[in-house]
Structures are given as C-alpha cells and as structure tokens.
Amino acid sequence: MLSSKPDLQEIARSRPEFAEAPRVWHTYLKPELEAREQDRRAAIHKATLLTWTISAVIILPLVFVAIALTHNEYAAMAAGYVGFLIARYATSSLRAHEQRLHTQIKELIVGTACLPLGFDYDPMRDTLEDLGNKKTLLANYDDALRVDYMTDQDDPTGAVWRLRDAALLDYFDSRRFEDHVSGERSGVRFDAVDARLTTGSGSHTTNILSGLLVHAEYPVPFEGRTILMRRGTDHMRDQLKDLQRVRLVSPEWESKFSVWGTDQVAARALLTPDRMERILALEDHFEGGKLRVLFEDGHLTLALNTGNLFEAGGTMKRLADPSRFIYTLHHLGLLCDVIDGFTAREWASQKLQ
Incomplete structure (x- = not known):
C-alpha cells in the first residue's frame, strides 16, 4: 500500500514495470517540464x-x-x-493558451507514464488549431477556453452501448470522454477511457458515471451473457427478463452484488471464489464505486466510478513537480489492478495501491 505522499522510490518499488520511474523522471521528463516552466509562468502572469x-x-x-x-x-x-x-472576452486568448499548455503537459506526462507498460495514450482533445478551423478563436470563446472533450464523440472502447444494452447503465443525455488508454495487459487486449455520463443540466445534473470504462478480451472462452451489478443499482432488473438470477454461496458477496445470466454454469465458472474475492477487494478500494460488469461475446466490459483519473495537475504549480508523474503512475497501476482482477490467473488483493 502506498503512503499518503509517495515518492519516486516508493512508486518504483510498487510494481516491476515502474522500476525505471526515477531514471525516466530525472533524465527525460523533468528536463522536458523545466523547459516549459517559463512559458507557464508567463502565461499565468499575463492572464492575472x-x-x-x-x-x-x-x-x-x-x-x-x-x-x-x-x-x-x-x-x-x-x-x-x-x-x-x-x-x-478580453482574456480568452491568454486563458486558452494556458489551457493548451495544460493539455500539452498532461499528454507528455501520461504518455510517458504509459511507456513502461507498453500502453498507447490518446488525450482525446481537440486542439486550438482544430477549433480555429471551425470558427475564429474569440468568436468560439467557450470551446477555445475549455478545449473541451466533444460531447458527440463515439466511445473509443465501445463499452457504453454494450452496457446500455445489458441494462447496466441508466439513461443519459450527455457523454464526455477523455484519456483513452489501450494496449495489452498480461496477454489481454484492452481499451479504457475516463468517461462522464450525465443527465439533466445545470444544478439538476445527475452523474450516471464518472470514472472508468473498460472493454477487454477475456482470456478464457465462455458461453452466454453474465452481468454483475452492485446491490441497489439493479432497479432496471425488469429489463433482465431473459436472464436468470445466479445465487453464489457467499453472504458478503450477496450483500453487495447481484448476478444475472443466461447460463448458471457459465456464470459460476466466471465468478469463482477467487475472482469474487478480487472483486470484493476492488469494491472496497473504490469505496462503493457502483461496479457494473458484463461478460459477453468473449469480452469483459465494465464501468466503475473512480472519479477523474490521469490528471497530471493544473498549471498553477510548477511543472517539474514529481507528484505529477507519481500520481499518474499510481492511476495507471490502478487500471492494471482492475484488469488483472478479472483476467489474471494470479492476483492478490494487496496489489491494490
């Protein structure tokens, strides 16, 4: 378990893939960030x-x-x-420049953190140049300032509509995606994205999901459809009429999750006692993150409220602060633990950092 304020040496010891983190920070990432520090200070000074x-x-x-x-x-x-x-209106161009710097720094840090894991990273942001091709910068002030994640984007993982079809996500009328991480983990191909699904607007906005969406190949063949949902979120069970309730012999499990499937035997083969222990550990770590899971068509698809991940910090503190890199690695480690928890042959709850 990481301390409340881990340092580079501690994060390097947390998992083998991060062993080179101190060297990467000191020889590459820190110099790159220091080279941009003057631009950060100038942008903030001018805007202020x-x-x-x-x-x-x-x-x-x-x-x-x-x-x-x-x-x-x-x-x-x-x-x-x-x-x-x-x-x-008058400060929009300066603030847009500051936001662009924030985006570039985030892409540099998260992209670098993904390298030792062999993952690909896409921030999924429009650039200011892209926005400029649509309208002038000032005429398009709101888009220019936020450099927003376009709400009509398609989900890069394909998870949203699979989970909606399985009655695992409530209705939403706005969707936003950022930080698409993809690659292979222990031989399992996956796509993950930080998502925010909401309904309503203004003070009446309701979060349907704020966290991870993951869609991954499942390493073992299985039959039919099995879904898992947090107790208290199964109010859509009237849409599960083609599925059977799967009872598992674990009082702790039954108090937290409900399982439905087209095949009782297949569902129990997927949710072995070892895997149930892993899922309970994930649930405890994310403090009731409303885990929702679908096993279907040889794939695992899940949604988990984790809050906003992969944020490397804003532009108000110095860029060459190692905590930016440390917490990005920490969040990537959590993503690995979530995937491993469902797909790895060997897994221990103490892996969760």
Missing part, C-alpha cells in the same frame, strides 16, 4: 495582470457609475456582470 487591469479599468468604474446614476444595487450588479463579460 490583464484580469486585474480590466477589473480596475472597466468593472469597478462601471459599478460606481451605475450606483451613482441609479442608486440601485441591481443596476450595479448588472453593470458588474457586463464588465465581467468584457473581461472574459
């Missing part, structure tokens, strides 16, 4: 200076004039909001 200047020159005078002329607090608030919009 311009924001304060506009506040002093535009927003405050607008508020004072509104109060002097109308003696109405609502007029002052309206004037302040107009000033805010002007400031937002």
Whole structure:
C-alpha cells in the first residue's frame, strides 16, 4: 500500500514495470517540464495582470457609475456582470493558451507514464488549431477556453452501448470522454477511457458515471451473457427478463452484488471464489464505486466510478513537480489492478495501491 505522499522510490518499488520511474523522471521528463516552466509562468502572469487591469479599468468604474446614476444595487450588479463579460472576452486568448499548455503537459506526462507498460495514450482533445478551423478563436470563446472533450464523440472502447444494452447503465443525455488508454495487459487486449455520463443540466445534473470504462478480451472462452451489478443499482432488473438470477454461496458477496445470466454454469465458472474475492477487494478500494460488469461475446466490459483519473495537475504549480508523474503512475497501476482482477490467473488483493 502506498503512503499518503509517495515518492519516486516508493512508486518504483510498487510494481516491476515502474522500476525505471526515477531514471525516466530525472533524465527525460523533468528536463522536458523545466523547459516549459517559463512559458507557464508567463502565461499565468499575463492572464492575472490583464484580469486585474480590466477589473480596475472597466468593472469597478462601471459599478460606481451605475450606483451613482441609479442608486440601485441591481443596476450595479448588472453593470458588474457586463464588465465581467468584457473581461472574459478580453482574456480568452491568454486563458486558452494556458489551457493548451495544460493539455500539452498532461499528454507528455501520461504518455510517458504509459511507456513502461507498453500502453498507447490518446488525450482525446481537440486542439486550438482544430477549433480555429471551425470558427475564429474569440468568436468560439467557450470551446477555445475549455478545449473541451466533444460531447458527440463515439466511445473509443465501445463499452457504453454494450452496457446500455445489458441494462447496466441508466439513461443519459450527455457523454464526455477523455484519456483513452489501450494496449495489452498480461496477454489481454484492452481499451479504457475516463468517461462522464450525465443527465439533466445545470444544478439538476445527475452523474450516471464518472470514472472508468473498460472493454477487454477475456482470456478464457465462455458461453452466454453474465452481468454483475452492485446491490441497489439493479432497479432496471425488469429489463433482465431473459436472464436468470445466479445465487453464489457467499453472504458478503450477496450483500453487495447481484448476478444475472443466461447460463448458471457459465456464470459460476466466471465468478469463482477467487475472482469474487478480487472483486470484493476492488469494491472496497473504490469505496462503493457502483461496479457494473458484463461478460459477453468473449469480452469483459465494465464501468466503475473512480472519479477523474490521469490528471497530471493544473498549471498553477510548477511543472517539474514529481507528484505529477507519481500520481499518474499510481492511476495507471490502478487500471492494471482492475484488469488483472478479472483476467489474471494470479492476483492478490494487496496489489491494490
């Protein structure tokens, strides 16, 4: 188990693939980040200076004039909001540059962290140049500032629609994907992505999923369809009429999960006592992450609320901070543990870091 503030040596000892992490940090990643540090400081300084200047020159005078002329607090608030919009528009190009720097740093750190594991990484972001081809930067302010993950993207793993078809995901009307990690783990091909599925808008937004989607080849042939869901999330069981409830002899398991399948024998072959122990360990580690799993067509597909993974930190702290690399490796290690927990022949709960 990692300490609350692990260092490079500790993360290197946590698993064999990370043994070279200190060398990679000191010889490659740290120099690359230090070379970008001046750009980070300049971007933040310019954005901060311009924001304060506009506040002093535009927003405050607008508020004072509104109060002097109308003696109405609502007029002052309206004037302040107009000033805010002007400031937002005027600083958009600088803030967009800062966001682009954040994206580049994240891609560098996560991409480097994936190398010892042999994984491929795609941040799944539009670049500012892509946005510029659609509209001018300032006219497209909102997109330019966020460099957002396009909500009409197709899920790169194919997991969403498989889980929806299996009644393992509630209805959602907005989807967003980032950080597509793919490759092979212990001979198992997989795709994973950080996903946010929501319904509603504004203060009425409900999270359906905020975390990992994984779609992987299953190393052992099996028949039919088996689904696993957290107890309390099986309210869609009326859509499971073609499946049978699978009872497993474990009071702890039955208190946390329900299992349904087309073939009782196949389901029990998949969910052996050893594998149930692994899944319970995952459940405990992610503190009730509403694990949802589908075994079908030779593949394992799962959704797990993990929060936002693979974030290498913002631009407000220095770039060459080793914690950026350490926690990225930590998150990749968790992804490996999730995949291993379902597919590896040998696995121990203490692997979870």
